[in-house]
Amino acid sequence: MPELPEVEVLVRHLRPLLEGETVRDVLVRRERVIGGGSVRKFTKALRGARFDGLSRRGKYLLFTLRAAKGSKPLLLIGHLGMTGRMYLSPQDRPLPKHAAVVLDLGRQNFVFEDTRYFGKLTLDGRAIEKLGPEPLGGDFTAEQFAQALKRSAQAIKVKLLDQSLVAGVGNIYASEALFRAGVSPRVAARRLRSAQAVRLWGAIRAVLSEAIERGSTVPLSYAGADARDGFFYFGRAPEAPDFYAERLRVYDREGQPCVNCARPVRRMVQAARSTFYCAHCQRG
Ligand SMILES: [Zn+2]
Numbered sequence: 001m002p003e004l005p006e007v008e009v010l011v012r013h014l015r016p017l018l019e020g021e022t023v024r025d026v027l028v029r030r031e032r033v034i035g036g037g038s039v040r041k042f043t044k045a046l047r048g049a050r051f052d053g054l055s056r057r058g059k060y061l062l063f064t065l066r067a068a069k070g071s072k073p074l075l076l077i078g079h080l081g082m083t084g085r086m087y088l089s090p091q092d093r094p095l096p097k098h099a100a101v102v103l104d105l106g107r108q109n110f111v112f113e114d115t116r117y118f119g120k121l122t123l124d125g126r127a128i129e130k131l132g133p134e135p136l137g138g139d140f141t142a143e144q145f146a147q148a149l150k151r152s153a154q155a156i157k158v159k160l161l162d163q164s165l166v167a168g169v170g171n172i173y174a175s176e177a178l179f180r181a182g183v184s185p186r187v188a189a190r191r192l193r194s195a196q197a198v199r200l201w202g203a204i205r206a207v208l209s210e211a212i213e214r215g216s217t218v219p220l221s222y223a224g225a226d227a228r229d230g231f232f233y234f235g236r237a238p239e240a241p242d243f244y245a246e247r248l249r250v251y252d253r254e255g256q257p258c259v260n261c262a263r264p265v266r267r268m269v270q271a272a273r274s275t276f277y278c279a280h281c282q283r284g
């Protein structure tokens with residue numbers, strides 16, 4: 001499942017490819033992904049609009065377009081859900097079976113493909129209204145984070161997935177950040193000591209920026225659903241070197257030795273999601 005680093009890497013990849021491109025036509029094959037509102041309205045708003053920017057908020061892609069010179073910008077919000085992919089594909093290549101929305105850009109198509117249709121490509125701005133601060137932005141301070149934790153009785157691992165606490169941290173990086181900070185995933189958020197909260201705050205930023213760094217240096221395959229190898233959500237491009245494989249320290253490593261103490265990494269289920277941790281290194 002794509003998390004913040006994957007989305008950031010995708011945004012950096014797509015931005016220069018989309019800037020200046022004009023939407024000639026719109027094809028909605030799965031109505032559900034445009035998030036309510038009619039296909040006719042969606043199509044009408046986008047047809048003729050020009051891409052002039054792409055940024056990220058949490059796990060959302062924010063495409064800005066302009067219908068015509070001087071007109072108000074249009075915000076198109078994308079979310080990859082569990083299986084979504086967004087990429088450019090030559091016009092003459094047949095559309096994949098699970099293409100949910102296709103924007104005709106002339107020589108190329110912008111394809112939003114999603115086998116399970118949990119993703120979104122919508123003009124409805126409500127999705128991003130309640131998001132907390134960006135973990136890598138200036139608004140996410142250690143003080144504010146520690147204060148917010150004091151108000152929650154939830155287990156810290158579960159609380160980290162709350163997008164109003166901090167935007168974009170998902171299941172993988174929540175486990176990784178807790179391991180990095182040496183904090184037990186079970187401890188109630190409000191029980192964290194100040195020093196632990198500050199360590200966790202730093203660990204969240206570190207694991208996310210390192211993943212973005214890596215994803216930005218390795219050639220990835222954005223469209224190739226069959227190229228996945230567990231390394232990065234998008235999968236490695238055939239020409240990518242394979243020495244980046246050891247990226248995650250606890251996630252999906254149940255039973256394998258902890259990188260710090262060699263005791264086996266454990267898995268438990270919290271709020272219906274797997275948590276991976278080292279019971280020895282994350283006692284506090
Ligand atoms: Zn350990």
